[in-house]
Amino acid sequence: QEKPHKALVMAKEALALRLELEAPPLEEARSCLLLVEALAGVKKVRRGLKAAEECLNRLKKVSDRAHVYGLVVVATAQLKRDHPELALTATDEAIDIAREIGDKRLETTLQYLHAEVNVQLQSRQDALEAAEDACALAEDLQDKKEEGDAECLLFSLLARGTLDRPSLLKGLKSATKARELYQKAQYRLGEAKALVHKASILGVDSAPTSAEEMLSVAAEAHDIFEEQEHIGGQSAALQLVTEAQLAKENFDEAASAAKDRRAIWKGLGCRKEEGDAVLQLARIHLGSTDYDAAEKHGLEAQKIFQEVGDKAAESVACVHLAQACLKKMSNEAEGETKEALASSTYRASAERAMRAVNDAITACRHLGSKQLRAGALFWRAQVLGFRGRLEEALRVVVDAEKCFESIQSGSAMVQCKVLAADCLAGLKHYDEAKEVADQAIKQASGLHDRQAEGQAKSCLERIEKAEKKSKEVVAPPVQAAIATEAAAPEAQQAAGAAAASAAVPEKKGLDAAQATKRLMA
Numbered sequence: 095q096e097k098p099h100k101a102l103v104m105a106k107e108a109l110a111l112r113l114e115l116e117a118p119p120l121e122e123a124r125s126c127l128l129l130v131e132a133l134a135g136v137k138k139v140r141r142g143l144k145a146a147e148e149c150l151n152r153l154k155k156v157s158d159r160a161h162v163y164g165l166v167v168v169a170t171a172q173l174k175r176d177h178p179e180l181a182l183t184a185t186d187e188a189i190d191i192a193r194e195i196g197d198k199r200l201e202t203t204l205q206y207l208h209a210e211v212n213v214q215l216q217s218r219q220d221a222l223e224a225a226e227d228a229c230a231l232a233e234d235l236q237d238k239k240e241e242g243d244a245e246c247l248l249f250s251l252l253a254r255g256t257l258d259r260p261s262l263l264k265g266l267k268s269a270t271k272a273r274e275l276y277q278k279a280q281y282r283l284g285e286a287k288a289l290v291h292k293a294s295i296l297g298v299d300s301a302p303t304s305a306e307e308m309l310s311v312a313a314e315a316h317d318i319f320e321e322q323e324h325i326g327g328q329s330a331a332l333q334l335v336t337e338a339q340l341a342k343e344n345f346d347e348a349a350s351a352a353k354d355r356r357a358i359w360k361g362l363g364c365r366k367e368e369g370d371a372v373l374q375l376a377r378i379h380l381g382s383t384d385y386d387a388a389e390k391h392g393l394e395a396q397k398i399f400q401e402v403g404d405k406a407a408e409s410v411a412c413v414h415l416a417q418a419c420l421k422k423m424s425n426e427a428e429g430e431t432k433e434a435l436a437s438s439t440y441r442a443s444a445e446r447a448m449r450a451v452n453d454a455i456t457a458c459r460h461l462g463s464k465q466l467r468a469g470a471l472f473w474r475a476q477v478l479g480f481r482g483r484l485e486e487a488l489r490v491v492v493d494a495e496k497c498f499e500s501i502q503s504g505s506a507m508v509q510c511k512v513l514a515a516d517c518l519a520g521l522k523h524y525d526e527a528k529e530v531a532d533q534a535i536k537q538a539s540g541l542h543d544r545q546a547e548g549q550a551k552s553c554l555e556r557i558e559k560a561e562k563k564s565k566e567v568v569a570p571p572v573q574a575a576i577a578t579e580a581a582a583p584e585a586q587q588a589a590g591a592a593a594a595s596a597a598v599p600e601k602k603g604l605d606a607a608q609a610t611k612r613l614m615a
Contacts, residue, residue, distance in 0.1 A: 098135035105132035109145075119153050119160035126167045134174040146171035158195050162188045162204070169207060178214035185211050202231040202240060206247055213254065221251050242275035242284050249291045258542075265295045283322055289315035290327070293334040297341070309338035329355050329367065336374055345382035352378060369398035369407060376414045380421070388418035389446075396453070405457045409466050412454035413473050419447035420477055430481045447477045468497030472510060479517055488517040508538045508546040512553045524561040531557055 109125040117125075126149040133142035150164030165188035172181035185208050192201040205228035212221035225248040232240040245268045252265040269292035276284035289311050296308035312334035319327030332355040339348035356371035373395040379388035392415035399408035422443040427434035434440045454470035471494035478487035495510035511534035518527035531554040538547035 098132065102129075102132040102136055105129040119156050119163050123149065123153065123160075123163035123167050127170060130167065130171045130174060139171070139175045142174055143168070143171040158191050159197070159200070162191050162200060165191075166204070166207060169211065173211065173214060178211050181211045182208075182215065198231050198235055199237075199240070202228050202235070202244065205231065205244075209247060209251060213251065218251070218254075222248070225251050238275045238279035239281050239284060242272045242279060242281070242288065245269075245272035245275065246284075246287060246291060249295075253291075253294065262295060262299060266292065266299075269295055282318055283324060283327070286315045286318035286322070286324070286327055286331070289318070290330050290334065293331075293338070297334065297337050305338050305341035309335060309342070312338055325358060325362070329358055329371075332358075333371075333374065336378070340378055340381055343381070345378055348378045348381075349375060365398055366402045366404055366407070369395050369402070369404070369411075372398060373407070373411055373414060376411075376418070380414065380417055383421075385418045385421045385425070389415060389422070392418055392450075405461055406463065406466055409454045409457035409461075409470055412450045412457060413469060416447050416450035416454065416473050416477060419443045419450060420473075420480060423447065423480060444477075444481060448481075451477050464497045464501050465503075468494050468501070468503070468506065471497065472506070472513075475510075475513055475517075479513065479520075482520075484517045484520045488514055488521075491517065504537060504541045505543045505546045508534045508541070508543065508550060511537070512550055515553050515557060519557045519560050522564065524557060524564070527557045528554060528561075 105125070105128045109122070109129050112122050112125045126145060129145050130142040133139065133145065146164075146167045149167050150161075153164035154161040165184045169181040169184040169188070172178070172184065185204065189201060189204045189208065192204055205224045209221045209224035209228070212218070212224060225244065228244040228247060229241065232244040249265050249268040249272065252261050252268065269288050272291065273285055273288035276282075276288055293308045293312040293315065296304045296311065312331050316328055316331035316335060319331055332351050336348045336351040336355070339345075339351060352371055352374045356368055356375070359365075359367035359371060372391050376388050376391035376395060379385070379391060392411055395411040396408055396415060399405075399411055420443075423434075423440060426437060426440045426443070430444070451470065451474035455467065455474060458466035458470060471490050475487045475491035475494060478484075478490060491510050491513045495507050495514070498506040498510060511530050515527045515531040515534065518524075518530060531550060534550035535547060535554065538544075538550050
C-alpha cells in the first residue's frame with residue numbers, strides 16, 4: 095500500500111524461493127497471487143497476467159487440484175486487468191473441476207470468487223446465487239465457521255446494492271445467522287465481524303429504535319475486537335458507534351468515539367486511516383452546526399489525503415469542506431446580495447466553497463468513478479445556486495443527474511431534479527420548474543423514498559408560491575432554499591465510496607455499511 099516497489103521485489107523473491115524449494119502447489123499459487131497483486135500495485139497488470147499464465151501452465155501438469163489453484167491465479171490477474179468476463183471463464187472452469195473431483199470445500203471457496211467476479215460484471219443476481227450456493231455447500235460440510243463465512247459473503251453482496259426493505263431484512267437475517275454460527279464454532283473474531291455487519295444494517299434502517307440497537311451491537315463488537323487485539327475491527331466498531339451516536343444527535347459522544355478511532359491510527363502512524371477518522375469528525379461538526387470546526391477538520395482531512403495520494407478520499411473531504419463553507423454563507427445571508435458581498439467573512443466563505451467544490455471535481459477527475467464525480471458536481475451546483483449563478487448551476491446539476499442515472503442512484507436523481515426545479519424557478523421559468531418538480535415527486539414515489547418525495551413536494555409548493563407572488567411583486571430568491579435542501583442518502587454517499595460518505599448536515603444520519611466494506615469485508 096505504501097511501498098509497492100519494495101513489495102514487488104519481495105513478491106518476486108518469495109515466488110523464486112517457492113519454485114527453488116519445489117513447494118506444494120498451493121504455496122506456489124499463493125506466492126504467484128502475491129506477485130500479481132504487487133505487479134498491479136506498480137501498474138504492470140499485463141506482466142501480472144503473464145506470471146499467472148506461467149503459473150497455470152506449471153500447476154495443471156501436477157494435478158486437478160493444482161489446476162484449480164492456477165485458474166484462480168489467472169482469474170485474479172484478469173480482474174486486475176479489468177477483464178471480469180475472462181475471469182468468469184477461468185472461475186467457471188475451476189468450479190467444474192472442483193465438482194468433478196468432489197471437493198465441496200474447494201468449491202465453496204471458488205463460489206466466493208465467482209460472486210466477486212459477478213459483482214465486477216454488475217451481475218448482482220448471479221453474485222447472490224453464488225453466495226447462496228456457498229452457503230448450501232458450507233452447510234453440507236457441517237462446518238459452522240465456513241457457514242458463517244458464507245453468510246457474511248451474502249451479507250456483503252446485499253450491502254453493496256440498493257438496500258430496499260426486503261434486502262435490508264435479508265441482510266439483517268444473514269448477519270444474525272452468521273453470528274450464531276460463529277458462536278457455535280467458538281470463533282470470536284468472526285462473531286465480532288458479524289456484529290459489525292448487523293450494526294451497519296441497523297444504521298441504514300430508519301426505524302426509531304434502530305440507532306439504539308445499533309449502538310449496543312457496535313459496542314459489543316468493539317469489546318470483542320479489543321479483547322482479541324484486532325486494530326482494524328476496533329476502528330470499524332468505533333466508526334459505527336460514532337454513527338449511532340450521531341443518529342441519536344449525541345454529538346459529544348459521537349466526537350469522543352471518532353477521536354478514539356483517530357488516536358488508534360495516529361499512534362500507529364497510519365495517515366490514511368487517521369484521515370478517515372478526521373473526516374468523520376468534520377461530519378459530526380456539520381451535524382452539530384459547529385461549522386468552523388467542520389471546516390477545520392475538512393481542511394485537515396483534505397491535506398492528509400493529499401499527503402497519502404488518496405484522490406477519492408480527497409474529493410470527499412473537499413465536499414465536506416464545501417458544505418461547511420456553504421452553511422456559513424447561508425447563516426450570514428439568504429443569498430449573494432450586495433449586502434452579503436460587503437461582508438469580508440461572507441466573501442471568504444464563498445471563495446473557499448467554490449475552491450473546495452472545484453478541488454473535489456479535480457481530485458476525482460481521472461479515477462473513473464461516476465459516483466464520486468456525481469457527488470462533486472451536485473455540491474458544485476449547490477454552491478453556484480446559492481450564489482445566484484442559476485443558469486450555470488442548472489447545467490451542472492443536469493450533468494450530476496446524468497452521472498447518478500448511469501449508476502442507477504434513483505433517490506439522488508430526485509435530489510438533482512429538486513435542485514434543478516429551484517434553479518428554474520429562480521430564473522422565472524415556472525412552468526418548466528413545476529414540470530421538473532412533478533417528475534421528482536413521481537420518481538420518489540416509485541422508489542418508495544418518503545424523505546425524497548416530501549422534499550420534492552415542498553419544492554413544488556415553493557415554486558407555486560413564487561409564481562403566485564411574481565404576479566404581484568418581484569419573486570423571492572430561491573438561493574436559500576437551494577442551500578438548505580437536504581440531500582438523499584445516495585447523494586451523500588456518492589461523494590464517498592473509498593472513504594466516509596459526503597453527508598448533508600440536516601440529515602444527521604448514517605453512512606451505509608462503510609465500515610463493513612472497508613475494514614471487515
